[in-house]
Amino acid sequence: MRNVNAAEAAGLLAQKDRILILTHRNPDGDTLGSGFALLHALQHLGKTARVVCNDAIPPKYDYMRKGITEQVFEASFVVAVDIADTKLLGAKLCEAYGGRVDLCIDHHLSNTKYADALFLEECAATCELIYRVIQALGVEITPEIADCIYTGLSTDTGCFRYSNVTPETLELAAEMLRKGADFDEINRVMFETKTKTYLKLEALVLDALELQFNGCCAMVVITQEMFRKSGSNESECDGIASLPRKIEGVEVGLTLREREDGSYKVSVRTYAPYDASRICAKLGGGGHARAAGCEIEAGALEAGKNRLLDAVRSELETP
Ligand SMILES: [Mn+2]
CATH class of the missing domain: 3.10.310.30 (Diaminopimelate Epimerase; Chain A, domain 1)
Incomplete structure (x- = not known):
């Protein structure tokens, strides 16, 4: 295992193709927002990539797929996002990929360092780190990417109420609003609506x-x-x-x-x-x-x- 920064993580991704992005079981807004934001960016660069999850992804997150091309392929580079431990992949994904994660991007200090390369920093949401990787990849933040990143920031902070919020979290949220994130609709679906x-x-x-x-x-x-x-x-x-x-x-x-x-x-x-x-x-x-x-x-x-x-x-x- 070696630690990498945003530029080095972006460098690894830039060299690779057929990139599989793993999200954690019982997926939440941060793992999915991280995964789909990165997927948008990689497909924008013309790469073949896909987000997978052990469990069904709840339909309330469907907007993250807007503009995504579904691609099926044999993975040659495996990225885990917002996953502190391979156990959190869920049984099926853990068995298939637990031993071969090339890059992990995560904000949990408890990360078990299971990946070859680890971009880890403590911050409110993994989406904060994903934003920096996407910037380092030189991809413009589209409204679709802004929606994904805003979702991770807001859901991991209880809509910006928890003590994990920093000035950087709020500044990045503001930047996502500038880039066209549909924040009021996302807040309604994530925080107001109960079945x-x-x-x-x-x-x-x-x-x-x-x-x-x-x-x-x-x-x-x-x-x-x-x-x-x-x-x-x-x-x-x-x-x-x-x-x-x-x-x-x-x-x-x-x-x-x-x-x-x-x-x-x-x-x-x-x-x-x-x-x-x-x-x-x-x-x-x-x-x-x-x-x-x-x-x-x-x-x-x-x-x-x-x-x-x-x-x-x-x-x-x-x-
Ligand atoms: Mn998280």
């Missing part, structure tokens, strides 16, 4: 919410049965991890989502000075200071919950 099935799920989840440590920690468990009852699914749950932390007095919010195989995806959200990545590291996960994740194996919910709550307790005691 009826999601709202039903949210009601079930809130009903089962547990408070711990004198109300400093709130935990919700989302089961497959709740998905069945509400008609909702994982792809609608982007915003749900921020739900427990909205309660007054809560410093640490925990969201446990049961997968079809019975394992749980754990999302941890904190307020300063509590460190979500330190909590998750104790369960083999990682992420950022205010937002991190880890896993609980199938059949180990109670033991996993206890380990998680132990990790939260020690973080609350000695932040």
